[in-house]
Amino acid sequence: xxxxxxxxxxxxxxxxxxxxxxxxxxxxxxxxxxxxxxxxxxxxxxxxxxxxxxxxxxxxxxxxxxxxxxxxxxxxxxxxxxxxxxxxxxxxxxxxxxxxxxxxxxxxxxxxxxxxxxxxxxxxxxxxxxxxxxxxxxxxxxxxxxxxxxxxxxxxxxxxxxxxxxxxxxxxxxxxxxxxxxxxxxxxxxxxxxxxxxxxxxxxxxxxxxxxxxxxxxxxxxxxxxxxxxxxxxxxxxxxxxxxxxxxxxxxxxxxxxxxxxxxxxxxxxxxxxxxxxxxxxxxxxxxxxxxxxxxxxxxxxxxxxxxxxxxxxxxxxxxxxxxxxxxxxxxxxxxxxxxxxxxxxxxxxxxxxxxxxxxxxxxxxxxxxxxxxxxxxxxxxxxxxxxxxxxxxxxxxxxxxxxxxxxxxxxxxxxxxxxxxxxxxxxxxxxxxxxxxxxxxxxxxxxxxxxxxxxxxxxxxxxxxxxxxxxxxxxxxxxxxxxxxxxxxxxxxxxxxxxxxxxxxxxxxxxxxxxxxxxxxxxxxxxxxxxxxxxxxxxxxxxxxxxxxxxxxxxxxx
Numbered sequence: 001x002x003x004x005x006x007x008x009x010x011x012x013x014x015x016x017x018x019x020x021x022x023x024x025x026x027x028x029x030x031x032x033x034x035x036x037x038x039x040x041x042x043x044x045x046x047x048x049x050x051x052x053x054x055x056x057x058x059x060x061x062x063x064x065x066x067x068x069x070x071x072x073x074x075x076x077x078x079x080x081x082x083x084x085x086x087x088x089x090x091x092x093x094x095x096x097x098x099x100x101x102x103x104x105x106x107x108x109x110x111x112x113x114x115x116x117x118x119x120x121x122x123x124x125x126x127x128x129x130x131x132x133x134x135x136x137x138x139x140x141x142x143x144x145x146x147x148x149x150x151x152x153x154x155x156x157x158x159x160x161x162x163x164x165x166x167x168x169x170x171x172x173x174x175x176x177x178x179x180x181x182x183x184x185x186x187x188x189x190x191x192x193x194x195x196x197x198x199x200x201x202x203x204x205x206x207x208x209x210x211x212x213x214x215x216x217x218x219x220x221x222x223x224x225x226x227x228x229x230x231x232x233x234x235x236x237x238x239x240x241x242x243x244x245x246x247x248x249x250x251x252x253x254x255x256x257x258x259x260x261x262x263x264x265x266x267x268x269x270x271x272x273x274x275x276x277x278x279x280x281x282x283x284x285x286x287x288x289x290x291x292x293x294x295x296x297x298x299x300x301x302x303x304x305x306x307x308x309x310x311x312x313x314x315x316x317x318x319x320x321x322x323x324x325x326x327x328x329x330x331x332x333x334x335x336x337x338x339x340x341x342x343x344x345x346x347x348x349x350x351x352x353x354x355x356x357x358x359x360x361x362x363x364x365x366x367x368x369x370x371x372x373x374x375x376x377x378x379x380x381x382x383x384x385x386x387x388x389x390x391x392x393x394x395x396x397x398x399x400x401x402x403x404x405x406x407x408x409x410x411x412x413x414x415x416x417x418x419x420x421x422x423x424x425x426x427x428x429x430x431x432x433x434x435x436x437x438x439x440x441x442x443x444x445x446x447x448x449x450x451x452x453x454x455x456x457x458x459x460x461x462x463x464x465x466x467x468x469x470x471x472x473x474x475x476x477x478x479x480x481x482x483x484x485x486x487x488x489x490x491x492x493x494x495x496x497x498x499x500x501x502x503x504x505x506x507x508x509x510x511x512x513x514x515x516x517x518x519x520x521x522x523x524x525x526x527x528x529x530x531x532x533x534x535x536x537x538x539x540x541x542x543x544x545x546x547x548x549x550x551x552x553x554x555x556x557x558x559x
Contacts (some may be wrong), residue, residue, distance in 0.1 A: 031285035031329065038325045041227055045314045047313035048356070049321075051363050056167045056454070057351030060360040061358040063365065064397025066098035068553060098123060098398050107133035113369035116337045118401055124519035125553045126393065126420040128419060129511045132370075132401050134293040135335050136200065136208040139170040141401065142504040142510045144408060145210060146430060148172040167468075167497070167504055171208035171293070171423045174199060176286050183304065185289035198291025211292035211427070213283045213341075215301055216406075226302055229318065231279030280325040284338070288331045294403075296372060297326040304380040312345040316353045319343045320360040327367050337399070341362070341374035346384045350390040358395045370401040373421070375408025380406060385550035386415060393420035410439065410446055410506055414526050415545060417510055418519065419551035429499035432539055436484040438462045438495050439502040444530040450495065455481040468501035470494035520554035525555065 062072035071092055097121055109119035117133040133138045144167065179185055179199070191202040199209055215232055226233050283298035284527035299322055300315040302308075323340050332339050340361050344353030361368065373392045376385055389404060396402055401422045407413070408426020409510075416424070429439060436451040440463045448462060449455070458477040462470055468478065475494055483491035529546060533540030546556050 006120055008141035014267055027170055028130065030280070034230060034279060034281060035325070035328065038321055038328070040321055042229075042319070045229075046310060047315065047317075049069050049317055049360060052356065052359050057355065060391075060394065061355045061362065063362045064396045064399055065394075066095045066398045069394060071095035078420070086229055098128075101131075103131070105517065107138070109133070112366050113337065114336050115333070116369040116401075118211075118370070120399070122515045122517065124514040124517045125418065125513050127417050127510070127519040127552075128398075128420065128422060130401070130422060132422070134171075134208045134337070136172060136206060139208060140507075140511060140513075142172065142413065142417045142507050143423050144413065144429075144507055145171050145173045145423060145425040146176055146500055146503075147427045148424055152406045154521040167500055169207070169500070169504065171210060171213065172205070172448060173210045174290065174292065175214070175216035175217060175485045176211045176283065178216060178288065179211075179290060180286045185286040189291070191290035198289070198293060208293040209290070210257045210294040210403075211287045211290055212405075213296040213298040214278055214286065215283065227315075229321075231277050231282065232298070232300075238530050244554065258363050280322045283328050284329040284331075288336065291332075292336060293338055294370070295330075296405075297323050297338060297340050299323070299341050299343055299358040299374065301343075301375070302345065304375050304378045304384075306345075312347070312353055316357050319357060320364075323360075323364065324326075327364070337369040338367075338371045339372045340368050341372040341405065342392050343375050344398075345375060346380055346388060348387045350498050354388060354391050355395075357394070365397065368400070370394050370403065372405050373404040374405050376404070377426075382542065383547070386419070386544055389416050389419050389421065390548065390551050408503070409529070410503070411444070411530060411545070413503075413506065414523050415548045415552075418523050418549055418554050420552075429503050433496040433499045436491070436495060439499045442529055443532065446530055450477060450483075451484050451549070462495075462498050463502070466498065466505070468494075468498040468499060470498045473500075510529065523554055524556060 011235055012109055029359055059073065062069065062536065072095070100121060100123075101119035102123050105119055105121070109117055111117065114157075115135055119131045119133070120128050121131065122129040128141070130141045132143075144212040145208060169273075176185075179188060188199050188202045189197050191197050191199075200206060210550070228272070280298040280300070284295065287295040296318075299319040302311055302315045306312070307529075326338060330336070342357050342361065344355075344357040347353040349355075361371065371392075373389060376388060393402060398420075402420060403423035404416055404421045407416065408424050408428045432439075432447070437450065438448045438450055440446060440448045455477040458481075460477055461475070462468075462480070466472070467476075480491050480494065484495075509522065510519070513519045527541055530539075531541040531545075534540050541556060548554050
């Protein structure tokens with residue numbers, strides 16, 4: 001049959017591509033076609049995926065667990081005799097301790113994940129201090145990753161971000177969606193092609209890059225047309241200036257600019273140009289062109305505050321099918337890491353949608369070098385938020401990194417690190433800087449409005465002891481206030497730098513506390529600083545924070 005021969009040919013090309021630089025392959029010049037084997041019929045959209053038919057949903061899903069978690073009963077369909085030898089392990093209330101690797105141990109990159117080595121140096125409760133080794137160097141975690149939209153941090157050059165002692169940032173996030181629209185990922189792929197090309201060369205950044213899949217941008221920024229089994233279809237934001245080409249095959253002139261339509265372009269063309277399709281294969285194609293160190297799977301995103309249960313079920317099952325399409329389309333597993341994203345809405349019940357997604361990932365674990373927790377940056381209550389993070393951290397394997405997408409408030413970092421998260425990203429610290437808001441220690445919400453009257457004659461630095469360009473450069477609150485009132489772009493850059501330095505410094509304090517096995521004390525004092533209590537003229541600690549820390553094993557009311 002046609003579909004069979006196509007599949008065979010694609011598989012063959014994929015095998016060859018492992019050995020050769022991907023740029024020399026014809027397969028890299030356009031995204032692969034959709035393999036019909038991965039496409040589900042509409043009547044099967046709400047049926048449990050067949051690979052999960054034998055899962056025992058009466059127990060929480062987990063695999064690869066170590067202390068302080070209970071041991072996971074791996075769902076490998078083991079027979080009685082093979083497990084009789086370690087029966088006592090299954091009845092144990094705590095798994096063995098996580099094997100630790102000393103700091104500064106050189107990484108060994110080897111299959112099944114030749115582009116990532118994960119060294120856990122210390123744990124404190126569920127919090128971990130680790131080094132994540134990637135193709136462009138090591139990253140100490142817990143880590144906050146700034147979002148560098150369109151390949152630059154707004155108001156800062158890559159040099160500012162690394163060369164500055166205060167930041168020494170080891171990884172940034174780039175938006176696939178923006179780069180695919182402009183300048184186009186083919187152009188980025190071919191930048192300095194003799195030396196490997198890709199976004200690192202294109203933007204002069206020699207450290208790590210994480211790319212998102214592009215899907216979330218469509219949900220948040222665009223008029224979403226529809227999500228089908230094939231992919232995400234959305235309105236073309238450049239429909240007036242577009243030649244009727246879809247984003248998967250952008251047409252640019254030699255200078256990397258989108259071709260303008262001919263004055264004679266027909267109305268039919270005009271109509272076609274108003275829709276664009278992004279399939280899992282297209283997302284991976286763009287991310288392979290970009291050459292990021294960590295890539296994200298394209299998943300079917302539903303707003304976490306939607307209330308359509310069937311829609312969430314379809315999305316969760318589809319995320320597993322799309323993940324298989326992502327893995328299948330991935331041309332560069334030797335030097336790029338593809339992370340699946342746990343979805344499933346806010347359903348943390350036994351056998352609920354988060355469990356189903358996790359169980360699906362467990363069957364594909366050999367392909368995943370790390371995991372992301374998705375679907376949580378969209379307005380759900382904090383109480384629901386922490387329960388999803390808790391459920392995922394209890395389930396996911398401890399010897400792999402965990403990345404909580406779109407979360408970056410300092411308080412959230414402190415709480416979620418206690419629950420076992422390693423990596424974070426968020427536009428908040430950089431976006432809030434554009435409004436003249438600086439992050440500072442002290443009372444909730446832990447911010448200083450530099451445009452406020454109170455700063456007009458305040459001759460202190462933003463924050464005592466901070467080494468950023470603003471605080472270290474002698475800029476007072478009063479001076480920044482005046483500059484911001486005059487719409488100074490330098491002032492925005494300075495506050496941006498301060499906020500990123502604040503996040504980096506917070507991460508350092510977390511790592512130091514975990515190293516000393518005193519993360520609980522660190523978290524308690526951070527929260528007591530923000531919430532002094534009504535009786536002391538401050539605010540009371542929100543109940544979600546108390547509940548989450550209690551679940552994490554570092555109760556707030558400990559001595």
